Amino acid sequence: xxxxxxxxxxxxRAAMAxxxxxxxxxxxxxxxxxxxxxxxxxxxxxxxxxxxARALKDHTLAHLDHYLEAFEAKVVxxxxxxxxxxxxxxxxxAVLAICxxxxxxxxxxxxxxxxxxxxxxxxxxxxxVIPVETDLGEYIIQLxxxxxxxxxxxxxxxxxxxxxxxFRTAHGGRPPDRDLEEPRVLLDEAREEMRARFLAxxxxxxxxxxxxAETGSTVIVTNxxxxxxxxxxxxxxxxxATIDKVVPTLDDAATILRLLARxxxxxxxxxxxxxxxxxxxxxxxxxxxxxxxxxxDNGRSAMLGGQFRDMLRCIRxxxxxxxxxxxxxxxxxxxxxxxxxxxxxxxxxxLVGLEQTxxxxxxxxxxxxxxxxxxxxxxxxxxxxxxxxxxxxxxLKPARERLGLALWSFAASRPWLYRAVTRLASWGLRRLARxxxxxxxxxxxxxxxxxxxxxxxxxxxxxxxxxxGKRR
Amino acid sequence: MSDARATILxxxxxxxxxxxxxxxxxxxxxxxxxxxxxxxxxxxxxxxxAELIERFAAMATEMSAIIERIPxxxxxxxxxxxxxxxxxxxxxxxxxxxxxxxxxxxxxxxxxxxxAGRGDAVSVVPAFRAVAETGTCIVxxxxxxxxxxxxxxxxxxxxxxxxxxxxxxxxxxxxxxxxGAWPRTVTWITGPSRTADIEQxxxxxxxxPRRLHVLLADGP
Numbered sequence: 068x069x070x071x072x073x074x075x076x077x078x079x080r081a082a083m084a085x086x087x088x089x090x091x092x093x094x095x096x097x098x099x100x101x102x103x104x105x106x107x108x109x110x111x112x113x114x115x116x117x118x119x120a121r122a123l124k125d126h127t128l129a130h131l132d133h134y135l136e137a138f139e140a141k142v143v144x145x146x147x148x149x150x151x152x153x154x155x156x157x158x159x160x161a162v163l164a165i166c167x168x169x170x171x172x173x174x175x176x177x178x179x180x181x182x183x184x185x186x187x188x189x190x191x192x193x194x195x196v197i198p199v200e201t202d203l204g205e206y207i208i209q210l211x212x213x214x215x216x217x218x219x220x221x222x223x224x225x226x227x228x229x230x231x232x233x234f235r236t237a238h239g240g241r242p243p244d245r246d247l248e249e250p251r252v253l254l255d256e257a258r259e260e261m262r263a264r265f266l267a268x269x270x271x272x273x274x275x276x277x278x279x280a281e282t283g284s285t286v287i288v289t290n291x292x293x294x295x296x297x298x299x300x301x302x303x304x305x306x307x308a309t310i311d312k313v314v315p316t317l318d319d320a321a322t323i324l325r326l327l328a329r330x331x332x333x334x335x336x337x338x339x340x341x342x343x344x345x346x347x348x349x350x351x352x353x354x355x356x357x358x359x360x361x362x363x364d365n366g367r368s369a370m371l372g373g374q375f376r377d378m379l380r381c382i383r384x385x386x387x388x389x390x391x392x393x394x395x396x397x398x399x400x401x402x403x404x405x406x407x408x409x410x411x412x413x414x415x416x417x418l419v420g421l422e423q424t425x426x427x428x429x430x431x432x433x434x435x436x437x438x439x440x441x442x443x444x445x446x447x448x449x450x451x452x453x454x455x456x457x458x459x460x461x462x463l464k465p466a467r468e469r470l471g472l473a474l475w476s477f478a479a480s481r482p483w484l485y486r487a488v489t490r491l492a493s494w495g496l497r498r499l500a501r502x503x504x505x506x507x508x509x510x511x512x513x514x515x516x517x518x519x520x521x522x523x524x525x526x527x528x529x530x531x532x533x534x535x536g537k538r539r
Numbered sequence: 540m541s542d543a544r545a546t547i548l549x550x551x552x553x554x555x556x557x558x559x560x561x562x563x564x565x566x567x568x569x570x571x572x573x574x575x576x577x578x579x580x581x582x583x584x585x586x587x588x589a590e591l592i593e594r595f596a597a598m599a600t601e602m603s604a605i606i607e608r609i610p611x612x613x614x615x616x617x618x619x620x621x622x623x624x625x626x627x628x629x630x631x632x633x634x635x636x637x638x639x640x641x642x643x644x645x646x647x648x649x650x651x652x653x654x655a656g657r658g659d660a661v662s663v664v665p666a667f668r669a670v671a672e673t674g675t676c677i678v679x680x681x682x683x684x685x686x687x688x689x690x691x692x693x694x695x696x697x698x699x700x701x702x703x704x705x706x707x708x709x710x711x712x713x714x715x716x717x718x719g720a721w722p723r724t725v726t727w728i729t730g731p732s733r734t735a736d737i738e739q740x741x742x743x744x745x746x747x748p749r750r751l752h753v754l755l756a757d758g759p
Binding site: 091094095098110111112115116119129130131132133134135136137145151152153157201202203204207220221222223225226227230250251253254258261262265266280281282284290291292293295296299300310315316317318319321322324325332335336337338339340341342343344345346347348350351352353354362364368369370371372373 | 541543544546547548550551552553554555556559560564565568569571572575576578579580581582598601602636653654655657673674675680681682685686687689690691707708709712720721722723724725726727728729730731732733734735736737738739740742744745746747748
């Protein structure tokens with residue numbers, strides 16, 4: 068998917084004027100935030116688990132090469148194959164080669180953000196393999212040919228009427244005037260449509276929430292059961308995962324799983340957590356004959372060596388997104404790429420380049436709520452600040468903003484000048500306010516005062532008061 | 540792809556500012572994998588057996604599973620027959636071969652042992668362990684326990700022996716590591732399948748089972 072993040076401001080304005088989206092965002096806040104808070108309050112050990120998860124992930128990242136090699140060895144030992152891929156192009160080629168070798172015409176898919184990241188669906192379709200998304204949310208947005216607007220709840224921006232319209236268009240052979248008012252009816256129709264496709268697919272493609280070095284297992288976490296049908300019924304199972312997903316042991320996985328669902332949806336645990344290890348055994352009665360892990364770097368190893376290493380602890384729970392006031396106002400599509408919200412504004416510049424995404428690190432008030440709710444203690448505001456610095460250094464900020472910052476820095480490093488200018492500005496603003504105490508318009512700050520008044524300075528500044536001895 | 544493998548590992552090592560780990564370090568990391576350190580276990584994952592059984596039942600109920608206590612595993616077929624009659628379903632089940640020793644015919648049921656197919660409405664499988672912490676049933680695949688039974692049928696019946704109820708996930712891992720060859724799949728099941736993808740409305744019965752019925756048996 069080509070990023071449209073350069074248009075963040077225009078995207079955001081359109082999003083805030085969209086009543087359907089605003090309703091959906093209100094539901095998200097009332098749902099995920101409240102449920103997460105309740106789930107966390109119920110588990111006194113939550114903070115201790117966070118500390119443990121952070122330590123185990125930092126340990127794994129510090130020895131990532133060893134754990135990747137150990138994971139690979141176990142996959143091979145249990146009869147699977149690991150395909151190492153440097154970038155999205157290599158991963159797509161690897162997936163297609165496996166599909167072709169299996170003579171696959173359709174591939175069912177579990178929800179995978181990495182597949183979105185590399186644009187797998189479009190690629191498969193162009194090359195004669197029809198991808199079928201099976202997660203209800205992903206299925207709906209696939210029918211509407213749009214990207215996910217949330218990493219956990221991809222169709223969160225839609226209402227039931229829009230889902231019904233998509234189903235009427237896509238599901239042939241049903242009465243066009245059927246009643247599709249209730250979500251239950253929509254779900255049952257999707258379930259019926261999907262059953263035949265689960266059973267007909269030649270290949271099943273899933274992502275992975277975790278990879279386990281101890282056993283060579285890949286882990287998926289779902290509520291619907293679609294991921295398990297995807298990886299159990301076809302002859303071939305392909306797991307698409309990036310290198311940062313590996314943890315050493317099953318016990319380490321347990322720690323992260325205690326945090327994941329609670330942080331994501333406020334559930335104690337998702338309904339199905341499945342650990343898949345290799346293809347079907349000789350005496351097994353079901354399961355895929357082939358088990359492939361497409362192990363993808365796509366920018367992760369570069370992040371490992373720099374300022375953004377902490378971001379590799381991310382377990383994609385979406386808590387930062389659910390609690391971000393900016394996401395809550397504009398939704399996911401405004402961000403213009405597959406990862407929205409605070410985690411996306413840190414990740415997207417690293418994955419697609421800051422040139423395309425320089426506006427995203429600014430799409431934050433740095434209020435710190437994201438860091439507070441992050442189960443992996445990722446310092447998201449600090450990482451966003453790093454990207455702002457890079458954007459400034461690389462001249463990716465508009466000329467006016469650069470000039471403003473240059474003037475401010477010139478004045479701020481010369482105390483006499485700073486004091487003179489602020490005293491003058493304070494005096495000027497007081498005059499402009501004409502005793503009302505507020506300013507509806509301020510020269511050079513029209514953008515700021517368009518939506519609110521600026522309180523006028525009420526008297527001498529802090530430094531003047533300090534000098535006059537008002538030290539309280 | 541071996542080229543890509545070398546490039547990725549090189550790139551990881553460059554990022555970590557070191558070469559391949561020395562043998563002593565590798566041995567230490569392998570030891571960490573072979574002997575997992577004790578985890579932080581939530582208090583609710585610990586307790587006396589009777590307490591854990593009660594907690595498992597309470598948590599599973601909260602996750603929308605139905606818990607039915609039965610005296611022995613041998614009473615499972617009769618319980619399933621009752622359940623099917625109450626639900627207005629025909630007396631047919633697809634069951635895990637591991638349960639072929641129970642008297643299904645005697646309970647008036649026609650049981651087929653093997654993988655699930657499209658027409659199977661009801662499945663019965665044994666749990667390897669059940670976890671009190673979150674009311675989770677752990678099933679593993681094998682010739683005697685096909686995976687499809689857990690996902691295709693609408694009504695999913697899981698037989699849990701109270702002796703197999705443990706406190707925390709780690710207790711189940713310990714037991715599974717001892718149980719021999721590692722199974723193709725291990726699945727933690729916590730309630731019946733669900734989705735909230737349409738307007739955040741929680742609906743049970745997404746792509747997997749619509750109902751999860753747990754038979755909790757005290758004896759063999």
